[in-house]
Amino acid sequence: MRIRATVATVTGALALSTLAVPAVHAAGDDGLDHREALAKISQAAHRDGGRAPDAGRPYPLNVTFSHFRVTKAIKVGATGRYSTTVTYRLTHGADVDIEAEDFITNPVLYRGSLAAPSSVPLTGVKPATCTANSATVATCTGKIDIYPGSGDLLNSNAGTWKGAATATALNGQDPAGEEFDNTKVGYAEKEDLGTTLVQRASQLTVNASPEPVQKGKTLTVTGRLTLANWETGKYVGYSTQPVELQFRKKSATTYTKVKTVKTNTKGDLKTTVKASLDGYYRFVFKGTTRTTAVNAAGDFVDVK
Template sequence: MRIRATVVAVTGAVALSAFVVPAAQAVGGDAHHSVDTLKALHAAASGRSTFTGATGESGTPYALDAKFTGVSVNNGKPIVAGTSGRVSVPVVFKVTHGAGVDVTAGDTELDVMLYRGPYSEPVNFLIGDDYPTCTNTSATVAACRGTIDILPGEELENADATGWKAAGFIVDWNDVDPFADDVDFSKVGFTENSALTTAKLQRLSKLTVNAAPEPVKKGKTLTVTGKLSRANWDSGTYAGYSTQPVKLQFRKKGSSAYTTVKTIKTSTTGSLKTTVKATVDGYYRYVFAGTSTTPAATAAGDFVDVK
């Protein structure tokens, strides 16, 4: 498992220098290199001879004959995260490469990550805890699987509930020691691809319902309350989602289908409250259709006994 990544902005360097991983392990091995080494590689690839934090590097990495294809993040579905814990979603892709490239070699590193904002200076990025595993399916194609691992409480803010893009990089060290004081980058192969696919992050939503009084006499008024809340990544709590349309639905006892009774909006604090006439035994629930930043939510039905 590698150390979690830290955003490092390097104006003028190639794109990945803005969010290289500070410690990364070679595929199938435990070797680690520093953020300065990766920054040096990216700077060298962009034609920059020097930059802060690295000295003695020489040469320009040659363009590695490889590219990413068929990238899919979370099977194309939005990534939904709460306020704590870890969210891991699958990433699958292929690497098409020249016959002389072996992406499964111990001194080759590759990964796919998500970034938000411009590729040259991303606002935020997300990457897996471990490198993907790749299997050669032919002399020029490797199929790879990995994950994007997210710690919402540490890595996300509310502005991250939006569209992201995927980028990938491959480094073939060709037995060059990345720990050396003087790294000859002319012997190192390197490639990167941006905008490989898109992904959407959403703030987990929760919805509750309570119909009262229970039991209730036929023809009397039922008050149905509830609350729509969603993850607030800025505060690490769940907060009410205000002024959102929510459907009140009813399912008669013995039936399998819900019908919509009415649509109301949440208050400024996310609260829901409305009244209906009690007619027959059945279940009441609230249903939220979702928005671009927040997934749909459905409250568990609350049974009401009508006397």
């Protein structure tokens, strides 16, 4: 059977939490969404901590994971789709057919644990693809697809996420079928394979006026720092944040710091400087673990 697998292979842990499995988003996909059904497989694997005997539990799949590689930070705006590629090594027993149509593996980002995630786990809308390096080792490449504003993220979810990988061998079982038998399904997962930052994207503007200005006169430099609100799908003012005002002479290639200014409660910036040379003014926000760094485009001022 052909399964359009998404991270749902792993998001089965969600069934143990109050979080819902997110809706399918991928444009042009085949319209199938087996994540909720596959979630039951993961839930069964985690039942009683995965230790107590249980006739309804999937059997341990002879698969291990290593060499997990993910970008250091993922910048996520207020709306749209944000994707990053993940690679990892999958090592399997000779009894596991990774080329089977119903063998599914995915990279996952999670918070808490897979058994009891504190946020909706993130994965790709399509399963990872694997290339065999030998009879029992393969290199797999998958994506993490994030849809802010669609239930994937809360604003409080910004920060450090952990990496994991999962594999499910359905062995001909249909998780959406009435006679689905968990015990004929193999399941494997590995947590703590790496970390990345999932950050709220920020935006920054600048305007220096009047333009042109007489030498020695006062320039007023204004701007606004905003960040993505994943829960409303909009950008909102980022309050009480330190932002650098920088200047670059017309003939120079680098900026130098002029002063540090803090945003007000609405994210607005306002300061004054004495005009001396033709050049560009910009604001620079250096970011946090939860929010991306951003530079405003330089605003040129002609000094007479």
